Amino acid sequence: MTRTGSFYAQLAVTALIGAFLIVPVILSVVAGLTVNFFQGLKSGLTLRWIGEVWSLYSGTVYLSLLVAFACLGATLLLGVPAAYVLAKRQSRWTRLVEELLMLPVAVPGLATALALILLYGGFREFRTSWHFILVGHVLFTLPFMVRAVLAVLTSIDLATLEEGASSLGASFAQRFFGIVLPNCRSGILAGALMVVTLSIGEFNMTWMLHTPLTKTLPVGFADSYASMRIEIGSAYTIVFFFMIVPLLLLVQRFARLGALDRQ
Amino acid sequence: MSAQPGAVSIRLERCAKTFAGGTRALEPLDLAIAAGETIVLLGPSGCGKTTSLRLIAGLESPDPGGSVLFGDKDVTRLPIERRNVGMVFQSYALFPNLDVRGNVGYGLKVRGVAAAEREQRIDEMLAMMQIAPLAARRIDQLSGGQKQRVALARALAVQPRALLLDEPLTALDAKLRDQLRLEINALLRRLGITTVYVTHDQAEAMALGDRIAVMNRGSVVQIGTPRDIYRAPADRFVAEFIGTMNRLAGDVRDGVFLCPGGRLPWKGDAPTREVLFRPEDVAIVAPAEAELTGTVAAAIFLGDRTRLSISGVGAEPIIVEASGRQIFKLGDTVHLRIADGALLCL
Numbered sequence: 001m002t003r004t005g006s007f008y009a010q011l012a013v014t015a016l017i018g019a020f021l022i023v024p025v026i027l028s029v030v031a032g033l034t035v036n037f038f039q040g041l042k043s044g045l046t047l048r049w050i051g052e053v054w055s056l057y058s059g060t061v062y063l064s065l066l067v068a069f070a071c072l073g074a075t076l077l078l079g080v081p082a083a084y085v086l087a088k089r090q091s092r093w094t095r096l097v098e099e100l101l102m103l104p105v106a107v108p109g110l111a112t113a114l115a116l117i118l119l120y121g122g123f124r125e126f127r128t129s130w131h132f133i134l135v136g137h138v139l140f141t142l143p144f145m146v147r148a149v150l151a152v153l154t155s156i157d158l159a160t161l162e163e164g165a166s167s168l169g170a171s172f173a174q175r176f177f178g179i180v181l182p183n184c185r186s187g188i189l190a191g192a193l194m195v196v197t198l199s200i201g202e203f204n205m206t207w208m209l210h211t212p213l214t215k216t217l218p219v220g221f222a223d224s225y226a227s228m229r230i231e232i233g234s235a236y237t238i239v240f241f242f243m244i245v246p247l248l249l250l251v252q253r254f255a256r257l258g259a260l261d262r263q
Numbered sequence: 264m265s266a267q268p269g270a271v272s273i274r275l276e277r278c279a280k281t282f283a284g285g286t287r288a289l290e291p292l293d294l295a296i297a298a299g300e301t302i303v304l305l306g307p308s309g310c311g312k313t314t315s316l317r318l319i320a321g322l323e324s325p326d327p328g329g330s331v332l333f334g335d336k337d338v339t340r341l342p343i344e345r346r347n348v349g350m351v352f353q354s355y356a357l358f359p360n361l362d363v364r365g366n367v368g369y370g371l372k373v374r375g376v377a378a379a380e381r382e383q384r385i386d387e388m389l390a391m392m393q394i395a396p397l398a399a400r401r402i403d404q405l406s407g408g409q410k411q412r413v414a415l416a417r418a419l420a421v422q423p424r425a426l427l428l429d430e431p432l433t434a435l436d437a438k439l440r441d442q443l444r445l446e447i448n449a450l451l452r453r454l455g456i457t458t459v460y461v462t463h464d465q466a467e468a469m470a471l472g473d474r475i476a477v478m479n480r481g482s483v484v485q486i487g488t489p490r491d492i493y494r495a496p497a498d499r500f501v502a503e504f505i506g507t508m509n510r511l512a513g514d515v516r517d518g519v520f521l522c523p524g525g526r527l528p529w530k531g532d533a534p535t536r537e538v539l540f541r542p543e544d545v546a547i548v549a550p551a552e553a554e555l556t557g558t559v560a561a562a563i564f565l566g567d568r569t570r571l572s573i574s575g576v577g578a579e580p581i582i583v584e585a586s587g588r589q590i591f592k593l594g595d596t597v598h599l600r601i602a603d604g605a606l607l608c609l
Contacts, residue, residue: 166342169345170373
């Protein structure tokens with residue numbers, strides 16, 4: 001194959017866009033590893049800043065993980081049955097519910113958080129516990145779970161599969177756990193990874209909902225950028241990458257698997 | 264045909280079905296199916312045949328006043344999972360999360376049949392449907408015909424009291440459809456299981472049914488053996504839905520039916536303005552023996568025979584079948600004679 005001028009032009013554009021996206025990431029990572037960012041790499045490399053981030057902010061990492069997995073549990077319990085009902089009963093009303101579910105994604109997180117504070121702020125115990133953040137995260141991530149599961153459920157002939165199972169004597173529970181759930185596994189997995197990823201990275205809403213004792217990772221991150229030296233903030237970025245990149249890779253992988261399943 | 268010990272008779276009594284929104288899918292229907300009998304519900308789409316099947320299955324319930332009986336037992340309120348029927352769907356409805364073995368054994372598993380007995384029964388079913396080599400396959404690795412065999416094995420594995428098939432062959436290509444039709448026919452004869460078979464394909468209905476119930480617009484129009492339905496259709500809908508029927512308009516005068524193409528002896532007492540007859544009852548004869556004369560408007564060579572469309576006999580062309588060895592050209596004059604007793608008047 002001979003490569004024409006247009007190939008090289010496209011390569012250049014792709015490389016430029018890639019650089020635009022990747023260079024800041026590399027800079028951040030390097031900044032987090034250099035002894036003194038303003039003196040540059042010649043000041044030497046160190047893991048000291050990462051150590052310092054860990055000693056100052058490890059609590060935010062644990063809280064973020066706790067919130068993310070609690071959020072996953074809640075969206076599984078609420079979202080999968082909701083998607084099932086929405087898939088089974090296609091009507092004007094269920095479509096309305098589907099749209100309403102999407103609202104927390106469309107409305108700015110700050111507005112949702114404010115509404116939560118206005119409504120529940122008076123309940124001191126609740127307001128100051130991490131459950132308050134969890135509620136916000138569930139509101140925000142639920143539509144992603146519902147959509148992912150619903151997409152799979154509407155692509156299989158759910159009604160006939162269930163009729164087939166019940167003709168063979170299966171009760172509702174046997175059908176739901178033996179036929180429905182296994183056949184929307186790819187949607188549940190895709191939704192689950194999406195929920196965990198979004199919850200770990202959520203900042204807008206969490207920034208409003210948090211208290212000094214309930215800081216999640218992104219809130220701690222903002223905190224360190226605002227009040228610490230740049231190297232610590234950058235080291236924080238590295239910690240964040242370590243958590244989020246494997247999740248994103250898994251999301252990609254399962255999205256591909258799901259697409260294969262549906263063929 | 265002998266009914267198997269577990270086979271059950273099925274009766275629908277005054278079963279009507281009106282869907283939400285007021286669509287009447289089924290007018291009040293009475294239907295009695297003998298134990299071990301194969302009945303085919305035949306009709307165009309929207310005639311109520313699938314609704315009737317779903318009433319028998321328990322996937323729909325009849326409007327108030329209707330009842331479904333299995334033997335002497337009223338099962339109207341029993342949901343499908345407790346009616347013990349085997350069902351085969353047009354789309355097969357096989358479970359993609361289970362392999363062939365898992366699909367065939369599903370009904371036994373949910374009924375809590377012990378593993379050893381279950382495995383043995385699955386093996387029997389796989390052998391009966393000649394799909395043993397496919398046992399470990401995933402559903403998406405099967406062809407349409409293989410899927411249909413798995414669906415049948417799955418439905419029969421639970422030893423249902425009745426087998427209900429909803430257009431099971433419609434999704435298959437013509438050759439496979441013919442082959443599976445023969446196999447299903449042999450299987451149903453051997454098992455002697457009460458079977459309700461829904462189709463819009465009259466050839467399938469003829470081949471499989473002990474009796475055929477022809478349905479139209481939510482009602483059974485005629486019920487009878489395939490021979491009855493074909494030879495003595497109850498009305499023009501049945502006559503024209505099953506096979507090909509020629510119509511010839513004319514007048515009866517002095518014991519003779521007169522039409523543009525000639526004259527036919529008329530033995531019936533009532534005067535009529537139209538007679539019907541099947542293509543295979545028309546013979547091409549020498550001019551001296553002819554009752555009707557027309558010209559070839561179209562000739563379709565089908566190999567074993569040639570299907571001719573003859574104009575000039577009546578207002579519409581009539582369809583006639585000739586041996587495939589004879590050669591016809593457009594515009595040829597043909598002389599026709601209709602077999603004795605073949606004329607129908609509806």
